[in-house]
Amino acid sequence: MAAGTYSPGLEGVIAGATNLSEIDIEKSQLVYRGYNVHELAKEGGFEETAYLLLYGELPTRAQLDGFNSQLASERSVPDYVYDVMAKVPKGAHPMDQLKVGVAALAPSDPDYEVGPLDHDANVRKAVRMTAKMGAIAANGWRVAHGQDPIQPDPSLNTAANFLYMLKGEKADDYTVATLNTSLVLYAEHGYNASAFCARVTVSALSDIYSGVVSAIGTLKGMLHGGANEKAMAMLMEIGSPDKAEQYVKDALAQKKKIMGFGHREYKISDSRSGIMGDMGHEIARRKGDTKWTDIADVVERTIKQEKGLFPNVDFPAAYTYYLLDIPIPLYTPIFAVSRITGWCGHIIEQLDNNRLIRPKCIYEGEKLRPYVPVDQR
Ligand SMILES: CC(C)(COP(=O)(O)OP(=O)(O)OC[C@H]1O[C@@H](n2cnc3c(N)ncnc32)[C@H](O)[C@@H]1OP(=O)(O)O)[C@@H](O)C(=O)NCCC(=O)NCCS
Known part of the structure; x- marks a missing residue:
């Protein structure tokens, strides 16, 4: 293949394909797997959106009920993860703490030993992370402030559980609905920096958790989620x-x-x-x-x-x-609680049809020159 043209920041470069979302620049429209995000935000909710992104279609009533039960049963996070998070030095940004939490969580996944090319295991891991991300973010905040973690309530959805674990009491319906809608809006957005980063990481045949940790680190930046x-x-x-x-x-x-x-x-x-x-x-x-x-x-x-x-x-x-009275340092972690679905969708898509992502670069350093022994420099 002939060398391409260099575009700083990869602006305008087509770096891959996806079925997850389409950004229509002319219409300023965002579509997840064929559905306008406006409709999903108005008519659906975060769980439906998560199902759509992870499984490819909107769920039937029975599928949604099953998915909700699965999320409820997977929300708890092993205590050792919170212990590790509590040891992070005070003052760490919650996004750094989130990276620690997700990295620590990985080995506890029942499919930890399953290789990165197993589609079904990747979906199971994605569902587990989608279920647990809110608990890690909310309880991570608690342990960083000397409070005990709160166990998730299986009767609550992702948004309601996040607020419950953060505050220690159930939020009102309007607050939950607002957060829920924001999670729909934040769920997926094409080849954004963090999703691309996640794809790069797993394209080396690293695992889905590593891809997510890379993505969290990228999302933290203020030109992106920060x-x-x-x-x-x-x-x-x-x-x-x-x-x-x-x-x-x-x-x-x-x-x-x-x-x-x-x-x-x-x-x-x-x-x-x-x-x-x-x-x-x-x-x-x-x-x-x-x-x-x-x-x-x-x-x-x-x-x-x-x-x-x-x-x-x-x-x-x-x-x-x-x-909504949410502490400011948790705004970007909330973005991650939602975007975990898009990231996992991208990771699964990448691994289902993988090729190592390894672009070229232009060398601008010194021309070849003779090595000078250290004592002669
Ligand atoms: C998102 C963002 C990084 C995209 O940037 P980009 O495509 O690389 O565009 P550039 O940074 O090159 O900006 C192009 C021009 O618009 C200006 N611009 C873009 N975003 C701007 C902003 N938020 N404030 C002020 N000027 C801005 C730049 O200064 C530049 O102006 P110039 O041509 O007169 O020098 C950029 O808009 C930005 O930094 N926004 C603020 C951070 C943010 O909100 N990020 C979340 C994105 S969802």
């Missing part, structure tokens, strides 16, 4: 709606990136941000606290005017989660 936490930090730094316009103008003048805006793929809008933003505004209205949404509205308007940029899903996720 943007939701940084966006909230920015809203807090702005502090009030009257300061928002100047803040944005100053930041743009200094060539600073505004977190939660722009996208490599979308050029007009990110369809997920509208749904997320509506939920955030609704919670603000219900709580009678519109300070954050008011600041966000000015930020959004100003960036649009000044730079023609639109919010991606991470911007409204930031104030939505804040209004």
Whole structure:
């Protein structure tokens, strides 16, 4: 094959194929296995979406009931995982703790010894991780703060269980529904950096858990999932709606990136941000606290005017989660609680038709030169 053209950041490069999701840039539309994410968010829920991504089709009622029972029976995490997580030095970011938790969890999987090319075992591992991710994130936060882990409640779905384990009490229906919808929106997004990273890792015939650990590390970055936490930090730094316009103008003048805006793929809008933003505004209205949404509205308007940029899903996720009283360092771990499904879908897809991912690079270093012994340098 002839050498291709170099594109920094692989922009515009086709790096593979997928059946998982389609990003239609013209329509700013996101589709999971043929279903518009808007419909899945409105009519379905996270568990249906997870089933769709892992098994390829939406579940029948019986399949969904079976899947929910399976998730409920798989949610518990061995105590030793929490013990390991509790030993992580204080102040570690929860995404680093999540990596530790998932890495520690791997050997306890009943299919640990099964090789990476076994499709059925990979699906079973994916379901187990989907079930456990919320517990690892919520209880990881608890143990980092000197609290005991809380056992998941088998009667609760992924969103409700996460909130229950985090807070120690059941959340109200609207809070659960909001988090549930956000999990649908965050579940999958083509060859994004973390999914690609997961594919690269397993393409060497490493295991699905290793692929997920790589992906968690990638998602942490603020140009990717970490943007939701940084966006909230920015809203807090702005502090009030009257300061928002100047803040944005100053930041743009200094060539600073505004977190939660722009996208490599979308050029007009990110369809997920509208749904997320509506939920955030609704919670603000219900709580009678519109300070954050008011600041966000000015930020959004100003960036649009000044730079023609639109919010991606991470911007409204930031104030939505804040209004749900979720600690800011857990915003990106929540993204992972959802994206585990997309990652596993990509990993399984990669391993079902594997070829080592190993691109070329341009060497820009020194030309060949003679070796000089150490004492003569
Ligand atoms: C997502 C992102 C990395 C995509 O970037 P990309 O395709 O590599 O685009 P670039 O960073 O090269 O940006 C292209 C132009 O838009 C500007 N731009 C893009 N996103 C911007 C942002 N969030 N704030 C300010 N300017 C931005 C760049 O400064 C650049 O402007 P210039 O041509 O005048 O120099 C980028 O939009 C970004 O950093 N956003 C903030 C982080 C974020 O929200 N990440 C979550 C993504 S879902």
